[in-house]
Amino acid sequence: MKSPSPPSLYTNVVYLFTCAVKAHITYIGYTSRHLLTRVEEHTDLTKNTKSHVKSHILACDGCRNADVSFDDFTVLKHYSSEMDCKVGEALAIKKHRPFINKQLFANGASMILNIWT
Secondary structure, three states: OOOOOOHHHOOOEEEEEEOOOOOOOEEEEEEOOOHHHHHHHHHOOOOOOOOHHHHHHHHOHHHHHHOOOHHHEEEEEEOOOHHHHHHHHHHHHHHHOOHHHHHHHHOOOOHHHHHOO
16 A cells, blocks of 8 residues: 655645744645645745745744744645646635635736636
8 A cells, every 4th residue: 555645745736834923824725746845935935936925934033033934834725737737826816715826816917716716
């Protein structure tokens, strides 16, 4: 029998980031790659990768001081395909209304949400 993979190796997931200080500040995203790879892009402040979570961490003293890690990310759902992930992400954002995503949608950055708004 095959043993289950650890969450860090999951692919095609919708995930939730929660601010280390203010629990109402959240972000929902998806990745078709290993979740750990995406989390490292969000949390590695030394690399020049664009990330709205990284922008929040840099602006939030509490997150910088708390040393945000994989533990600050939660898998909301594991999907079988990238397209299912994209739809699942949009539905999760519509349902939970995460603070960071609200700001993105206001600026037009999350266009797939236009399907359900």
